[in-house]
């Protein structure tokens with residue numbers, strides 16, 4: 001059965017029906033296509049791109065142009081899921097008008113349906129301006145990787161009563177400002193559950209327990225493709241880094257042994273065409289030199305061959 005395109009309305013309807021929302025990240029066409037075919041609800045073109053694809057230590061160096069290029073690739077592979085483009089560091093923090101323009105680029109150039117940005121009360125005016133421009137906004141609170149230096153590392157947030165209260169207030173402020181959904185990253189399970197119960201809009205958890213309305217993971221973590229570290233909250237469903245290495249070793253060994261390419265990987269040529277080509281080259285070499293020159297060149301080739 002053909003699936004209907006996911007929208008912010010179907011997202012909301014899933015929460016109301018109590019059906020968990022599924023979301024994963026993608027940064028390229030083949031992953032987006034596989035997610036489309038697997039039936040995922042939403043794809044986040046996350047700025048985790050910076051770490052798991054571009055090899056940076058943090059997400060901070062990722063640019064708007066990086067995000068747009070990868071959003072376009074994901075859009076080509078995925079038609080049905082809700083597509084969310086992640087606003088990178090400094091695309092929205094400095095100026096509200098610039099934030100609206102950058103959010104708009106995700107829809108106009110990247111083919112996304114919505115954007116996500118990090119932060120609580122401090123981004124409320126920005127969220128409101130983007131939403132007022134007709135662009136659906138997903139919030140992101142708890143562990144916000146763009147503030148890694150302020151937070152002092154990738155650590156769980158909202159562990160004290162005071163910190164949890166601030167998170168709850170932030171979640172309400174974002175809903176009030178017009179977010180259609182909020183990511184809760186690395187917060188204690190009871191706090192995430194409480195926020196999910198109190199909000200009308202769906203929460204999407206990552207390291208926030210099963211009480212959220214949906215779940216997201218970084219696809220490279222889930223597939224075992226990112227070898228640097230795996231957060232405790234990740235469940236690995238495959239070991240693709242090891243599998244890639246196995247395939248690369250096998251290829252290198254085949255080429256070294258001369259067993260690849262085999263006849264099944266090569267294109268043969270009809271005997272008549274091959275004979276005609278040799279005859280033509282004999283009469284008028286392709287390099288424009290005459291038959292005498294060809295003789296010399298041929299003798300060099302033969303000489304080189306005989307050296308092998």
Ligand code: KIV
Pocket residue numbers: 025044045046047048049086140183185206216217218
């Ligand atoms: O960039 C990203 O992949 C994210 C998810 C971890 C939610 O923000």
